Every structure is written in C-alpha cells, then in structure tokens.
Amino acid sequence: xxxxxPKFRHPQLPKNKLGYTTxxxxxxxxxxxAGCGHDSISTAIVQACFELSLExxxxxxxxxxxCSSKTPAYFLGQSHGFNSVHGRMPSVATGAYLANRDLIxxxxxxxxxxxxxxxxxxxxxxxRNLNLxxxxxxxxxxxxxxxxxxxxxxxxxxxxxxxxNPFEAIDLAGMALELGATFVAQSFSGDKTQLVPLIKAxxxxxxxxxxxxxxxxxxxxxxxxxxxxxxxxxxxxxxxATMDFVPLQSVISAEYxxxxxxxxxxxxGSKLALNKLEAEWDPSDRVSAVRALYNARLExxxxxxxxxxxxxxxxxxxxxxxxxxxxxxxxxSELSPGNxxxxxxxxxxx
Amino acid sequence: MVNDFVVRFANVNGxxxxxxxxLFAKSIFRMxxxxxxxxxxxxxxxxxxxxxxxxxxxxxxxxxxEGIDIAxxxxxxxxxxxxxxxxxxxxxxxxxTKPLHEELFRADVTFxxxxxxxxxxxxxxxxxxxxxxxxVMYVGALSALIEIEYTVxxxxxxxxxxxxxxxxxxxxxxxxxxxxxxxxHFECPxxxxxxxxxxxxxxxxxxxxxxxxLGAVYGGATVAAWYPITPSTSVAEAFDDYASELxxxxxxxxxxxxxxxxxxLAAIGMVIGANWNGSRAFTATSGPGVSxxxxxxxxAYFAEIPAVLIDVQRVGPSTGMPTRxxxxxxxxxxxxxxxxxxxxxxxxxxxxxCFEMTAKSFDLAEQLQTPVIIMSDLDLGMNDHMCDPFTWxxxxxxxxxxLLDADDLEKITRFGRYLDVDNDGIPYRTxxxxxxxKGAYVVRGTSRDEYATYTEDSPAYKRNMDRLVRKWNTxxxxxxxxxxxxxxxxxxxxMLFFGTTTQSALEARDYLGSIDxxxxxxxxxxxxxxxxxxxxxxxxxxEQNRDGQMRSLLITEFxxxxxxxxxxxxxxxxxxTAAQIVDQISIHMTSGRKK
Numbered sequence: 001x002x003x004x005x006p007k008f009r010h011p012q013l014p015k016n017k018l019g020y021t022t023x024x025x026x027x028x029x030x031x032x033x034a035g036c037g038h039d040s041i042s043t044a045i046v047q048a049c050f051e052l053s054l055e056x057x058x059x060x061x062x063x064x065x066x067c068s069s070k071t072p073a074y075f076l077g078q079s080h081g082f083n084s085v086h087g088r089m090p091s092v093a094t095g096a097y098l099a100n101r102d103l104i105x106x107x108x109x110x111x112x113x114x115x116x117x118x119x120x121x122x123x124x125x126x127x128r129n130l131n132l133x134x135x136x137x138x139x140x141x142x143x144x145x146x147x148x149x150x151x152x153x154x155x156x157x158x159x160x161x162x163x164x165n166p167f168e169a170i171d172l173a174g175m176a177l178e179l180g181a182t183f184v185a186q187s188f189s190g191d192k193t194q195l196v197p198l199i200k201a202x203x204x205x206x207x208x209x210x211x212x213x214x215x216x217x218x219x220x221x222x223x224x225x226x227x228x229x230x231x232x233x234x235x236x237x238x239x240x241a242t243m244d245f246v247p248l249q250s251v252i253s254a255e256y257x258x259x260x261x262x263x264x265x266x267x268x269g270s271k272l273a274l275n276k277l278e279a280e281w282d283p284s285d286r287v288s289a290v291r292a293l294y295n296a297r298l299e300x301x302x303x304x305x306x307x308x309x310x311x312x313x314x315x316x317x318x319x320x321x322x323x324x325x326x327x328x329x330x331x332x333s334e335l336s337p338g339n340x341x342x343x344x345x346x347x348x349x350x
Numbered sequence: 351m352v353n354d355f356v357v358r359f360a361n362v363n364g365x366x367x368x369x370x371x372x373l374f375a376k377s378i379f380r381m382x383x384x385x386x387x388x389x390x391x392x393x394x395x396x397x398x399x400x401x402x403x404x405x406x407x408x409x410x411x412x413x414x415x416e417g418i419d420i421a422x423x424x425x426x427x428x429x430x431x432x433x434x435x436x437x438x439x440x441x442x443x444x445x446x447t448k449p450l451h452e453e454l455f456r457a458d459v460t461f462x463x464x465x466x467x468x469x470x471x472x473x474x475x476x477x478x479x480x481x482x483x484x485x486v487m488y489v490g491a492l493s494a495l496i497e498i499e500y501t502v503x504x505x506x507x508x509x510x511x512x513x514x515x516x517x518x519x520x521x522x523x524x525x526x527x528x529x530x531x532x533x534x535h536f537e538c539p540x541x542x543x544x545x546x547x548x549x550x551x552x553x554x555x556x557x558x559x560x561x562x563x564l565g566a567v568y569g570g571a572t573v574a575a576w577y578p579i580t581p582s583t584s585v586a587e588a589f590d591d592y593a594s595e596l597x598x599x600x601x602x603x604x605x606x607x608x609x610x611x612x613x614x615l616a617a618i619g620m621v622i623g624a625n626w627n628g629s630r631a632f633t634a635t636s637g638p639g640v641s642x643x644x645x646x647x648x649x650a651y652f653a654e655i656p657a658v659l660i661d662v663q664r665v666g667p668s669t670g671m672p673t674r675x676x677x678x679x680x681x682x683x684x685x686x687x688x689x690x691x692x693x694x695x696x697x698x699x700x701x702x703x704c705f706e707m708t709a710k711s712f713d714l715a716e717q718l719q720t721p722v723i724i725m726s727d728l729d730l731g732m733n734d735h736m737c738d739p740f741t742w743x744x745x746x747x748x749x750x751x752x753l754l755d756a757d758d759l760e761k762i763t764r765f766g767r768y769l770d771v772d773n774d775g776i777p778y779r780t781x782x783x784x785x786x787x788k789g790a791y792v793v794r795g796t797s798r799d800e801y802a803t804y805t806e807d808s809p810a811y812k813r814n815m816d817r818l819v820r821k822w823n824t825x826x827x828x829x830x831x832x833x834x835x836x837x838x839x840x841x842x843x844x845m846l847f848f849g850t851t852t853q854s855a856l857e858a859r860d861y862l863g864s865i866d867x868x869x870x871x872x873x874x875x876x877x878x879x880x881x882x883x884x885x886x887x888x889x890x891x892x893e894q895n896r897d898g899q900m901r902s903l904l905i906t907e908f909x910x911x912x913x914x915x916x917x918x919x920x921x922x923x924x925x926x927t928a929a930q931i932v933d934q935i936s937i938h939m940t941s942g943r944k945k
Contacts, residue, residue: 028804057790060627060782073792073804080782081792082626084619085649091575091616095623095631096782098573098607103627103783121619124612323603327572328628328781330605332748335570337596339742345564345592346739349554350380 017053025050027077031070037189037215037230038068038137042075044192045106045135048199049076052247059104060096064089064118067144068110068137068215076106087118090125093132094316100326101317104203105131111138111152115170119151122172126179129207131315133199136172136210137189139217140228147220158225171297173307176210177290182313183209184289186304188233189216194305197245197272201306204245206267207313214302238296240281240305241274266311274306283309351542353383353408355419357492360432361485362425364396370485371402372734373506374492378406379555379736380502382547386412386853388733388925393580393673399428410549412736413854414925419542420496422488424466430454441540443488443495464491464531473527474520483524490528495536496543500529554701554739558730559634561701562660563588564740565708566632567596567606570748571658573631574608575620577639580673581728582662585634586610614639618646618657625656626793628781630712630748632658637679638667640686640723647721648687651818652795654768654777656715656751660708660724662731665923674923675728677849680899683723684873689796690815694722694825695873697848698730700737703871707830709742716751718825719779727894729850729925752778759788767791767802768814775821822874829872832879835859840885841866845918845935847892848900851926855892858931865890865935870900875907883908889915890935896921 013021025046030039049059056078063069065086072081084092093107114122114136125132140153149157152172153165176184183205187195195213202209214233216222222229227236241262248269264272264283274283281292289308296303323330357374361367368389375387386405392398405415417437423429423444436442438458444450446463455461466484474480493503503525511517532538562585566574576586590608597605611617617633624631635643640661650657663679665671683695696711698704707724715722752772759765759780765788768777780789791802799810835856841864847855848870859867868882883889883904891901898917905912918934920926 055786057783057786062623078787078790080780080790082623083792083794084622085645088615088619088646091611091619092623092626094609094616095573095575095620095625095629096627097623098609098620099624099627099629099631100782120612121616124616128609317607320607320609321603322607323599323605324601325599327605327607328624330572332570334599334605335572335597336568336742336748339744341596342568342740342742346552346554349556349739350552 016050018055020050020053022046022050024056024078025076027072027074030074032067033219035218036067037139037213037217038071039074040189040192041135041137041195041213041215042071044195044199045075047192047196048203051196052200052203054104054203059106061106061108062089062093062096063108064110064113066110066113066142068108069113071108071137087113087116088121089113090118090121090130090134094125094128094130097131097316098322099328101131101322102326105133107132107134109134109136111136111140111150112142115151115172123175123179126176126181126208126210128316129180129182129313129319131207131317133202133205133209133211135199136212137215138172138212138228139215139221140226141217141221143217143220147217154227157227158223160220160223171293172212173210174290174293177286177293177308181210181308182207182310184307185209185211186302186307187211187213188237188302188304189213190230190234191237191304194239194243197243198306200245201266201272201309204266204268204270205309205313207310207315233302236301238301238303240278240283240292240303240307241276243275243306244273246271246273264309264311267313272306272309283307284311351419352545353406353547355406355542356415356417357404357406357420357422358418358432358435359402360421360423360425360428361400361402362427363392363394363398363400365485366482367400367402367424367485369510370489371404373486373503373510374489374498375404375734376506376555377493377498377502378404378544379550380506381499381544382550383408383544384410384412384549384736386414386736388414388729390924391673393669399425406544408547408549411853411857411928413857414927416927416929422492424484424488433459441542443491445484462495462536464488464528469527469531470524473523479520483520486521486524487528490525491532492528493525494529494532494538495540497539498544499546550736552739553736555734555736556701557584557732557734558698558701558704558726559584559662559732560588561704561740562634562708562724562726562731564592565705566658567592568705568742569709569712570630571632571712572606572629573620573624574606574633575611575617575631576608576633577611577614577617577635579614579636579639581664581732582634582636582639582660584732585660585662614642615646618643618659621657621659622646622650622655625715626782630658630716632660632712634660634662636662636664636672637682640679640682644687647693648689648691649795650721651687651691651693652689653793654719654779655793656712656719657721658708658711658715658724659721660726663725663727671923673728675850675925676894676921676923677725677727677851678895678899678921679725680893680895681902683725684903692822692874694718694720694829696722696724696830697871698724698726699849699852699869701730701735702737702740704730705740713749714828717749717776717828718821719751719776720821720825725849727850752776754778754780754784754789756785759785764801765789766800768798768817769800770817770820773820774824775817775819776824826874826876829874829876831876832871832882833869834882835867835869837864837866842887843890844868844882844886844888845890845892846870846900846904851892851894854926854928854931857928858935861928861932862935862939873903875904880908883910887914888938890918891915892918892926892931894920894926
C-alpha cells in the first residue's frame with residue numbers, strides 16, 4: 001500500500017451523467033494488503049456507481065467487522081458509512097432502511113461476518129427481502145485475525161500452514177436461494193467484466209441482492225491447495241452467462257451482445273442482457289439455479305454470474321405497508337396524535 | 351372493614367379467569383374506591399396455577415399487602431396453600447361441587463362453598479362457556495357478599511362485549527347465578543365490604559407497558575424492533591395497536607414500521623440503524639434481552655447514536671420464576687457493555703410516568719446522542735395501576751438535539767462529528783444524505799479523531815473518552831430530577847427508592863414516622879441527589895433485588911461511605927410490601943443510632 005493518494009487526475013477522465021468522474025466515487029486509501037481481492041471489489045463498486053450515475057450522498061454503506069468490513073472507508077467517500085458490530089450489519093441496515101426507504105444501501109460483509117457470527121442476521125435479512133445490496137467478500141478465512149479457516153472454506157482446502165479443512169463449507173448462494181432471496185449472484189474479485197454489471201444489476205434490484213464474491217486473501221489463503229486462491233478460482237470458474245447491464249435510458253437493442261438469449265427487465269426498467277452459457281439454466285427459475293449451482297459444486301467448479309433474479313420482487317416496506325415517504329422525513333404533526341386524541345384514550349381507561 | 355381488604359383469586363391458567371378478575375377490579379375502581387390488582391402468573395399458557403390479588407384501600411395505598419382477607423379458589427392444585435394464606439378472620443370462597451377434605455378446614459376462616467361447576471354445567475350447554483362462566487359466577491357471588499354495585503357490573507359487561515352483544519345476556523345470567531346463590535345461602539353482605547366513594551377523581555387504570563407503547567407513539571418513534579419476551583412483549587404490541595389506530599397516512603399506509611426481530615441483538619441493531627438514519631426508534635425487552643444487547647449498547651455509546659430501550663425487569667434467567675417481578679437489572683443496564691460505558695436510565699413508577707418518560711426519552715436520547723434505558727418492571731408493566739390521566743402539550747416540540755442540516759453545513763468550513771464545539775461534551779451530528787458533499791463520515795466505535803477520520807492515535811482516543819465524561823456530566827443536568835418527601839423538621843434518616851417500590855415505600859413512611867424520603871427518577875444522579883444524601887445520618891435504599899444494586903450505584907458514583915447506605919430488600923419475585931419495609935427499617939430504629 002502507499003500512504004498518500006495522488007491528487008492528480010487526468011483532465012480527460014470520463015464523466016457520467018452527473019458530470020462526475022470516478023474520483024467522486026472513491027474513498028480514502030485502502031489499508032488492506034497489496035493485491036487483496038477486496039480492493040478490486042471496492043473498485044468495482046466505484047465503477048458500478050459511477051456508471052449508474054448514482055448521487056454518492058444518496059448511498060449508505062454499512063458493514064460488520066473484519067477486513068471486508070473495513071472497505072466502506074475505501075469507496076464512496078461522499079457517502080455516510082457505518083462500520084458496525086461483527087456479524088450484525090444486517091440489523092443495522094434493516095433499521096437504516098426502515099428509517100429512509102429512498103436511499104440506496106450497500107452492505108459489505110465477509111465470510112466470517114456472514115457465514116459464522118452473522119448467520120442469524122443474514123438469513124433473516126434475506127427472508128424479509130430487505131432492499132439491500134449485500135456483498136460478501138469471501139476469502140474462506142479470517143484475515144484480520146491471521147488466517148483461521150472460515151465456514152465457507154471448502155472441505156479439503158489447504159491452509160497456508162498446510163492443515164486441511166475437515167468441515168463442510170456453507171454455500172451462501174445456495175442458502176440464499178433456499179431462503180427465497182430475490183437476487184442471487186456469485187462472482188470473482190479478479191473478474192471485473194462480470195462483477196461490475198452484476199453490481200449494477202443488484203443496485204437496480206428491488207429487494208435483497210446477494211453477490212457472493214470469491215476474493216482471495218493474498219496473505220493467508222492464496223497458497224496451492226486452497227480453493228479460494230487466485231489460481232484455483234481462475235481455473236475452476238464456470239459462468240452461467242456473460243452479460244451486459246443496460247440502464248433504463250439507453251436504447252436497448254443497440255446494446256445487446258451477439259447470441260443473447262435472455263433479457264431480464266429490472267425493477268427500475270433497466271435491462272440485463274444475458275448470453276447464456278448454461279443450457280439448462282433460466283435466471284427466473286429458482287430451481288434451475290439451485291440445480292446449476294449444485295451441479296457445479298459436484299464438479300468442483302465455482303459457478304459465477306447471475307444465478308437467480310425475481311424482477312417483480314416486493315421489498316420490505318411494501319410487504320409491511322409502510323408509508324411511501326421516508327419515515328425519517330415525517331413531521332411531528334404526523335407523528336404525535338395530539339392531546340385531544342389522548343383524552344379520548346383516557347376516557348376508555350376509566 | 352369497609353374498603354380495606356385484599357381479595358386473592360386462585361385460578362388455573364388458560365381458563366378465561368383474567369377478564370372476570372379484571373371485571374371485579376375495575377368495578378371497584380368505578381365505585382370510586384382506590385384499587386390495586388396484581389397478576390401472579392406462571393410461565394405457562396394452560397394448566398398451571400395463577401393468582402390475581404386485588405387490594406382495596408380507602409387510604410389509597412396501592413402497593414402489595416400481605417395477608418389475604420378473601421380467597422376465591424377455583425383451582426384444586428393450589429387449594430392447600432390458598433387456604434393457609436388466608437389471614438385469621440378471613441373468608442374462603444370455593445367451588446363446592448366436590449366436597450372439601452375435612453382436614454383443610456380452618457376454625458379461624460369462614461368457608462363459603464358455591465357449587466360453581468355444578469351450576470354452570472346445569473345452566474350452560476357449551477363446554478367452553480361452562481368453564482368461562484364459573485369465573486363470572488364467582489364475581490356475581492362476590493358482588494352480593496361485598497356489595498359491588500350491580501349497575502356498575504352490568505355497564506362494564508356491556509362495554510366489554512361491545513360489538514359482540516350476543517355475549518352480554520349469558521354473562522349477566524352467570525353473574526346473576528352467583529348473586530342468587532350467595533344471597534340464598536350466606537349472610538350478605540360480609541363485614542368486609544365496599545362502599546361507594548369519590549376517591550379516584552379523574553384517574554385512569556392501565557398497565558405500564560401499554561403506557562410505554564403509547565408514549566412511543568407520542569414521542570415520535572417511527573421504528574420499533576423487538577423480540578418476544580415476557581414481561582415486555584405487550585410494550586411492542588401496544589405500540590403496534592396504538593400506532594395502527596393513530597398513525598395511518600392518507601393512502602392507508604403506516605407512518606411507522608415495527609419488526610419482530612430474530613433476536614434481541616437484531617432488535618437493538620435495527621434501533622441503532624434507524625436512529626443513525628434519522629428516525630426515532632426503540633425496542634422493549636427484559637433482562638436476558640439486555641444481556642444480549644450489551645455489545646450493541648456499547649457501540650451506540652461510543653458511536654454516539656441515540657437509542658431508546660424499555661427494560662421491563664423480571665426475575666433472572668430461564669423460564670418459570672422469570673414471570674415474576676424484580677428490579678434486578680440496575681447495574682447491568684447502568685454499565686452495560688465492554689469498555690468504559692455508562693448509560694442514562696429512567697425509573698418510572700406509574701403508567702403515567704411510563705407514558706411521559708417514554709415520550710421524553712426520545713428527546714433525551716437525541717439531545718445526548720446516547721442510549722436511554724427506561725427501567726420498568728413486570729409489576730408496573732403488566733399489572734393495571736390507578737394513575738393520573740395522560741396529558742400532552744400540543745405546543746411542545748420535539749428536541750432533536752444538535753443536528754446539522756444542509757444549510758448549516760454550507761456555513762461551516764469543516765464538519766467535525768466528534769468536535770466538542772460547545773464544551774458540553776455533546777458534538778453535532780448529521781444524517782445520511784444530508785448534503786451532496788458535506789457532512790458524510792463513517793461511524794465507528796472507537797479509533798477516530800474529532801473529524802471521524804480513522805486513527806489509532808492514543809491521545810485522540812483519550813481526548814474522546816474525556817469528552818464522553820463531559821457529556822456524562824452534562825447529562826446530569828438533562829435527566830428528570832428526583833422527588834423529595836420531607837416533613838417540616840428534617841429527619842435524621844432518609845429512604846431512597848424508585849420505580850414500583852414507591853407505593854409501598856410511601857405507605858411504610860406513614861407507619862415509620864420521622865423519616866424523609868427521595869424517589870429517584872434517573873441515572874446519572876443529578877446534584878439534587880448528592881445534596882439530599884449529605885443531609886442524613888443513614889440512608890435506607892429500598893429495592894427489589896438481592897444485591898442492593900442501586901445502593902452499589904450510589905456508593906460508586908458518589909464515592910460515598912458504604913456504611914451510610916442500608917439496604918432494604920425484597921427479591922422473592924413478588925412486589926415489595928410496606929410491612930417488609932417497616933420490618934427491615936424498624937430493626938435499625940430500635941437498635942439505636944451509633945454515633
């Protein structure tokens with residue numbers, strides 16, 4: 001890592017619809033190890049938000065504890081962030097979302113933060129269809145406490161010290177599908193061409209969007225024999241489809257790549273054009289996604305790309321029938337019923 | 351013995367006795383006589399014994415009193431103990447469908463047998479009604495025996511079944527069956543009886559939990575997150591009920607959100623997330639929930655995020671006795687979490703205060719940017735209490751504390767989230783999305799400087815910790831002041847109490863004579879508490895826990911001589927009584943003063 005971010009930027013950096021360059025989406029300098037997969041994911045988030053022309057201050061970023069959970073400081077410096085408690089980001093994000101349904105919420109977690117200490121909150125955020133982009137920076141180990149196996153480490157995966165993990169791995173994407181998640185994707189921190197459109201699609205989704213990103217830990221879990229190393233994932237990556245994310249405002253037909261078989265229209269009207277690589281897989285069919293994921297696992301492959309999306313999903317506020325206005329914008333006159341009503345309540349209690 | 355006795359009902363849980371027992375208590379209230387009902391219930395839905403104690407007190411003593419004057423028994427499981435518990439000269443009303451064992455009779459108790467089951471089986475055909483109307487029948491018998499006005503009962507039954515008018519006639523029939531049987535077989539009225547008075551004024555009768563829920567609606571809470579736990583569950587339910595009635599927008603949608611969380615950790619996490627994002631949010635729980643919330647409470651303290659937590663205290667862990675009352679979370683709540691933490695506590699003693707303190711707690715939490723914990727208990731929360739009516743000043747405006755909006759941010763050169771601008775320890779905060787390029791920061795527990803920039807610099811950490819002490823000292827001037835009870839010539843002894851100990855403490859004071867008293871309403875202790883304590887040789891600290899937790903807090907916070915503070919305790923799961931207080935204090939009074 002370097003300690004000072006250069007202030008110089010090329011004057012002809014491309015600008016988005018808001019007139020912002022990627023600079024407006026960057027955060028402070030990362031303190032993670034050089035080559036950490038997490039930094040690539042942060043860059044992909046910056047790129048996705050830039051390309052979607054999101055107003056940075058309309059995004060809220062939340063995390064738990066761990067290397068992954070440090071990253072919200074390293075992207076979207078104009079956004080409010082919340083580095084919360086280990087494994088408890090989903091509850092903080094739920095409260096934040098209940099308070100203001102109009103912001104965009106990005107939750108960052110790790111495999112320890114999600115699949116171990118945070119499992120309880122993760123599964124409940126999924127089943128409530130909290131409108132949150134939930135990115136797991138999954139490296140199969142506890143980086144910040146120096147490399148212990150996590151619950152997503154594959155059985156038989158070898159640690160840097162040579163010990164072999166004897167326990168079954170928790171498959172977060174498979175579990176999310178089982179729990180009724182309305183957007184499930186997997187990706188690899190080293191595959192920006194896949195990750196950026198996935199993040200854009202997740203940001204356009206109306207409900208819980210899980211992206212489980214294999215993100216190698218260069219210091220503790222990038223050794224031969226590890227199934228979360230750069231080399232292993234590159235060799236064993238198997239994608240459901242190649243894809244293009246087409247924002248709402250674009251002319252759709254012109255953007256489609258050749259051989260496109262499926263177009264998914266997102267909640268906000270934007271389109272996801274998919275060039276399917278898995279014949280039996282249909283992104284709107286949960287069962288086919290489970291099958292594809294399971295088949296890949298049996299073959300020792302890592303299935304990446306979009307796995308499932310329910311583009312007509314009903315998110316938490318609509319499930320709960322709360323006001324269409326953000327609750328945090330309601331005025332006292334709308335909150336406090338006043339003394340006259342209180343006196344009526346008194347009369348019932350006599 | 352007019353308007354001064356205790357009636358205890360012994361029922362089987364899940365047999366519909368609650369509404370009949372409430373009918374009994376409320377009819378006395380409607381006759382203008384002070385009354386105090388208390389549920390003593392098991393951790394069970396159906397089958398175990400449950401009791402309902404009603405104290406009638408012309409003098410307005412509303413604390414629990416020992417000694418049962420009239421026991422009504424419809425539960426064979428507890429009959430032996432129920433008979434033993436009756437004070438000499440008392441009455442035992444029981445279901446005489448099956449004869450009572452000879453050895454159960456007591457010479458100093460009058461036994462009044464009523465064939466409740468037999469009568470209801472004869473008069474009603476529906477099995478559920480047969481069971482339910484036994485309860486109404488004993489209310490009828492009591493109304494003849496102690497002279498409850500019939501019109502009051504009739505009116506209450508009418509109110510209870512509004513919208514279900516079909517049920518009024520069979521209820522009145524069951525009532526009449528009891529009245530007729532009692533009049534025919536017993537000498538009515540008993541010497542222990544009621545007489546109409548005008549002693550309740552415009553008071554209301556309700557539970558603390560219901561009042562907390564209503565207070566949260568009035569205090570502007572828009573997010574509630576909770577996990578079911580007795581005895582706090584009805585706080586969330588009351589909020590939901592009141593808000594569903596009072597907070598619906600023009601499109602029929604809710605101007606509030608309530609979530610039953612997966613556990614208490616998630617509940618407090620949601621509350622913190624919502625408060626961070628500009629909503630007033632709260633949770634309600636009991637001791638085990640507070641234990642689980644410890645980590646998050648520490649984060650909220652250090653990150654300086656408002657949060658309101660209603661702790662309805664109960665007996666310790668597990669299940670069973672925890673459906674009994676205690677004030678045993680005081681130290682747990684005061685210092686909850688890891689690191690150096692202290693939390694603002696409020697101690698309501700009536701439903702009226704539950705309402706006011708809950709509503710006000712949102713101001714306090716936002717002014718101080720820290721968690722505020724309302725220390726209720728099972729007795730206050732789940733029992734009906736006579737209390738002053740709720741009032742609301744329509745001119746009063748919520749105080750959201752030191753908050754910067756977009757215009758404010760435009761005017762300052764650099765926003766420092768943790769800068770002590772006003773030298774009172776309270777910094778300024780911003781909500782997410784406040785401004786396109788100013789006011790954003792990343793919330794962290796520790797490891798930050800005044801501008802919320804990440805740092806592990808020791809002096810910066812220490813500066814922050816010292817500022818939090820300044821804030822704590824400021825809090826002492828924000829919290830509600832104690833109530834003092836002094837006679838003209840100051841006494842040498844005083845008692846200190848809080849919450850539901852109040853009723854029994856004030857009654858005890860009438861018996862004890864020369865003793866002053868202070869009711870604590872909040873923690874941190876404000877200057878008034880310090881000034882009060884120094885005036886007395888001895889301070890009796892009355893509380894409902896084993897370890898004298900409030901006493902420990904007083905000694906710690908004032909660095910005071912422990913010898914000065916004498917614990918007066920009850921921790922058997924039942925509300926403390928005046929007799930217990932008098933007994934424990936009298937020992938010290940008669941043994942003389944050491945000087």
